[in-house]
Structure formats: C-alpha cells, structure tokens
Amino acid sequence: MVERALTSAAGAGRWASVPAALRIGILYLGARVVTTAFLLLAGQLSGPASRFGQDADLGRFALGWDAQWYWYLAENGYPSELPLTESGQVAENQWAFMPVYAYLGKALGLPLGSWGAGAVVISLVAGYLGCLVLYRIVRMRAEEDAAMWAVVFFACAPLAAMFQVGYAEALFLLWLLLALWSVMRRRYAWLYALVPLMAFTRPGVLAFALFLALFGIWRWFSRRSEPLRVREVVHIVALGLLAAVTGFSWQVIAGAVTGDPGAYLATELAWRRNWLGEASAGFVPFEGFVQGAGFWFASWGLGAITGYIALAASIVAVAALLLFEPHVRRMGPEIRLWSASYLLYLLAVFFPQSSIFRLLLLLSPLWGAVAVPRSVWWRVSILGLCLLGQWWWIYNMYGLGNTYWQIP
Template sequence: MRTSSAARPPRAAPSGPPRRPRPPRPDWSGAARGPLPALALFAAVRLAGILAVILTNALAGRPLVRNLAHSWDSRWYLHIATHGYGHLIWITPQGTVQTDWAFFPLYPLLVRALVTASPLTPGRAALLIAWTAAGVAAYGIHLIGRHLYGRAVATALVALWAALPQAVELTIAYTESLFAALAAWSLYCVLKGRWLWAGSLAAAAGLARPSGFAVAFAVCLTAGHQVLRRRGRVPARLWAGAAVAPLGWLGYVLWVGGRTGDVLGGYFAVQSAWESRFDFGAGSLRFLRVLLLYGGGVVYPAALLIVAAALLLFALLCLDRAPLPLVLFAGVLVLLVIGGSGSFSSKPRFLLPAFPLLIPMAHALTRTWWRGRSRAVVVYGALALTSLLFGTYVTAVAHSPL
C-alpha cells in the first residue's frame, strides 16, 4: 500500500544561511598545452645565463651588470639614446673615422622613450627592452613552430634557441632580441596571410639592424610567389604589405646618405669605415687562413664552428622543405655572414635571429624525446650547459667583441 504524499512527514528546514555554489576550478590544461612550458624553459635558461655572468663579475670584483649594459656596441646605442646622432665618433689606429650613423635607430629610440617615461637609467632601460623583446621573440617562434609542426616541435624550437652558444647576447643591451622579435612575428603573419601586419613589422625590423632588410626580402618575395601562383588574383592587402615592408630599412639608409652628402652610397661608406661590407667571402677566407696558421684561442674557433653548423643546418632546412619565407629569411642572414667582412667573432651574433635554422634540430630533439625522455634531457642539458659556460666566458672572462 502506497503512502500518499500528504502522509509523508515534512522535511526539516535547513539551518543557517544557504550555501553558495562553489566556483568552478580553473582548468590549466589548456595553458599547459600552450606556450607556457616553452617560455618558462626559455626564461629559466636565460636567467641562469644572466646569473652566471653576474656571479663571474662578482668573483672578479667587477661591477655586477656592467658588461651586460655597457659593452661594445651597447655604449654606442646608449650614447645615441642620450644625445642623438652625430655626437660620437671613433678614430681607429689606422686613421679611419667611425661614426654613430652605422647604428640603426629603433633600439635607441625605444630606450630614450622608456627613460623619458620612467625613472630608469639608460642602461637599465636598454636591458629591460632587450629582455622583454627576447621573451616576445620566443613566443613568436613558438607560434611559428606550433602552426607548422605542432606543440612538441614548437617547444623544442624555443628551447634550442635559448641554448644556442651565442644566446647570451639575448640578455645584453644589443639589438638581436628586438630584431628577432620583429622578424618572428612578421614571418608568423606571413604564414597566416596577415600581410599588412607582416609588412609593418618588417618595416620596423628594417629600423632595428642593418640586416633588417632580410625580413622585408622574405615578405616581398613570398608575396611575389603568391602573385605568380594565383595569377595575380591576390587581395590588395598583400600588395600593401609588400610595399610597406622595405620602407624602414630603405628610409634610414637614405637618411644617412642625405646627411653624408651621398644619398645612395653614404650609408655604405659609413659601414665600410667599420670594416663591414659585403666582399663575397674574401674576409672570411682571410680569417680562415690566419686561424689555421696561427690559431685563435677559444672564441674564434668556436665562431667558426657555429658558422659551419649554420651552413649545415641551412642545407637541412632546405631539404626539409620548410616554408618559403623562413628559408628566405634564414638564407639572407647566412649569406650576409658568409659573404660579409668584419670581425669573425661577431658572426655568431648575426646568426642569432636566424631561428628557422633550428627547425631540423627541433625535429631531431622531439624524436629523441619520444624514444627516451632521459636521453633527450641529457642532450638538452649538455647544450644548455655549453651555452651558459661559453656565454659567460665570452662576456665576462674573455671580453671578446660580440
């Protein structure tokens, strides 16, 4: 016999205020699958590099961060940021006059703006910009790697970039990190078909370094390839992006030419005074001959090994059939290093923004990881330790020109 609802005893009223529903727990799985692990590893390796330089300076009784913010080219950038162009020259022992017009303006302009808007000194502002740009570059590199090859290769690509032997230059007051950031994001926009952004970032990269035209070259030739492939049926924004891309580099070169009285050749004359010109590899061959005959300590043989490795990696990148803009960008930087004159110890620095060269190594490291994580950790640990030791030696011990 069923009990009617009227016969059921009433439920006791709840005591106290009603309980609020618990907020949903945050889901960190998406973040873990995103760029955070790669960026955290990048930051850890580069922070270890900074601490190694500071500790070495402390043991030697030198100012802790002086050679991070006030070494070699950094002094020229800081002087431009403080006083502007045309106020600093250097006369070499051979009587050659070197001027500050050889240095492109974007980095010192950013330093000047940050100093004006904050209580930071020029040296600290320069370091903050360089460190921030390095992180932005790592994020852009991760996006490119993930877009093309997936999360694992993207993480390996960022990790390898952090552990390059010359990666210490990402943490000193130089333009490589800024240039790499602009290049990575411009190339990412090319891969995504965002042509106006690609051209604008390429123009900014052209204001950052003399080799900045490599980004514009990659953007313009990739745009031309799209025009040919689609038989001219391309959106107007592609034409606009290709037109804007070279304006930064070209504008500064013409401005320097106007200041020197030789619009077309003035900038290249300024660069020649710094022994920086494209001589089709004659300077590299002379260096190789001297190195083989007389030796060169640690820095110069290491520089030669890095350049040789870059040539091999570029060949592997081409065999891997990487996307056209990445091959063009890396190829121009490798060509400038091989065919350009100047101090050979600086050539690894010029290759630092050429992150596409690391794509074959990223594939190999990813395969090693899946075969055995311990083996991959040992391999990467050895690369990172070598990077820290070499970077500390070059920066804080040998004081080699970078």
C-alpha cells in the same frame, strides 16, 4: 613501478593543462636565471686584462660593447659631421646604429631611472614575447612538444645573453618572428607596420625584402595547390618594395644629414678596418666574406686558399641542408626561404669575425627543426650543448673580452 609511472603521467598532464603562455613564462624565467648565473660567474672570473675590469657586475656587462653606442646615441643623437681618424678615414660613430631601440630604451628608462634599465627591460620582454611567437610558428608545422622544446632551445641558446643586455637583437628578432608568423598565416596587413620597425631597429630588413621576393616566386609556382589571389600578389609586391625602400633609406638619411652620400657605408667600413686596415677602403658586395675567409685561415696558419675552399664548401653544405634536410623541410617554405635569404644577405654585406655568432641569432626560427626529433636523448643533448655554448660565449665575450676575436 606502476604507481610511479601513473604519478609521472599525472604530473605531465597537469603541466600540459597550464596555459602555454604561462608554461613558456616559467621556462623563460628559468632560462634567465641560468644566464644570470653565467654572467655573475663570468664577472667573478673577469680579470684586470678584461675591458670590464676585475669583478665586473651585471650592470657593466649589460652596458658593454655595442650597448655603449646605443646609450651614446640616445643621449647625443647622430653627428651632422662624420668624425675622422688621424689618417682622414671616417671613424666609428652612431650612424651604424638604428634609432628605435636606442630611443625606446631612453623613453622607458625615464621612469626606471636609467637608459640601461629601460634597454634591458625591452630586451627581456622582447625575448619572452619572441618565445610566444616562436611557439605559435612551430606549432603550425609540428606537435606541441616540439614547439615547447623549440622555445626551450631558443631561451637557452648560446646567444641567450642577448635577452639581458643592451643590444637591439631581441627586439628585432621579435619583429621578425611576428613578420614570419604573419606571412605564414597570410595576414599581410601587419607587415606594413613590422617592416618599418625592423628597418629602423637594426640592419637586416633588406634580407626580408629578398625573402618576400623569393616567397612571391614560390607562391606563383605553388598557386595550383594554394590559390594565389590578386590581393595577395599586390601585398607581396608592395611589401617587398617597402622593405627595399626602408632598407636603403638609412643610407639616404645619413647622407642627407651629414652631406656625405656614402656616410653610412663609410661608417660600417670603419669597423672592418680594425681587421683589414686600408684594404677595406670601399664596399663591394660579397667581398667581406671572401676577405674574411682568407684572413682567418691565414691567421690560423692554414693558408688563404684553404679558407676559400672552406667557404665554398660551407655554402654548398648549408644550401643542401635548407633544401633537403627533412626536419628543416617540415618547417615550411617560409622559414627555409627566410633562412636562405638572411644567409645570402650576410654573405653579401658582412665581414666574418666573432660577431657572426650574434648575427646568426636571426636564424632562430630553425630551432623548430632541431626540436622535431622526439628522442629524449637528442633533446637533452641539444639543451646541454646550448648551455655549454652559452657559457663559452659569455665567458669569452664578457668575462675575458680582451682580444680581437672576443667581440660580441
């Protein structure tokens, strides 16, 4: 028994002596093997009713759903005239998708043979690099083992298939993690490149603008414990303005090209009409979540009023979690302020439907808080739930993918 314990300790010591980047690479590769197995199994279970057809393969999954839009954008660009439905409403079109991921996929796809190959490679590499940055972020606030477990949860998370399909989430998440790491280290210069990259990869940089505003307020009130120099104030203000300007610039660009100032918002609302019909005629901040709470709870037979109460209770519960939960607090104000900013942004602009799971991927820095408790049972249980959730999501969104709540 003593010999077994010594052997186990020696094995753990050898693993710990391996460079972190290599250990993370091994874990990430193992996670991708598991996700690939899930996708292959979902393809085998895919039936005639699925949008992917019977016996779907990895290529069809990788280019499914929004990946088709990114491919179409890379091949055809943006329309100068907005397409219209038979009723005269703006139809779904490329203006809902930002250019960076689409055109990077096209550039990398040239030597690889296809846009899809280039896009998947970008997602795979961005996922691995995101693991490295997440490790560094958590390591600033917690022990080595917590940082490595945070990487494991991140790589095996319920939405980990995003690292293997033609979606921009993995690339945006890499920019975001780098940006948060820069703020945590007070290395603001990097943000002048990262903020525009975020702005033109996918929607969400306005949440980062709010984060910088809240972070600036926090820095002001904490200046006694950490001196606040004029140069830092200038950086925070300038970067907040840059994030706001680039965040709204896509609306200006879409309006200038199409001649319709409301082109971008009308395009985004075209997707919302799939659930609400003409009720989504215009954009009003926070209206989407209120409508969604009523819509879903009424659909489930629980009544719209129950939905509004559940929405209010959820907001209070999440706020309490970010403010008071000790493991979340240990991750530091930057992670908590980003999480609050992004959730507020989603409340303001999004209509809740099955895509909400994918959008919550940008809360991945919170995996550090989940990994902090050192109980083996806790960590193994969380990993098991991650894998179970990953299979459920892949099977429903890709293996089935045939009804209104099975959209990634």
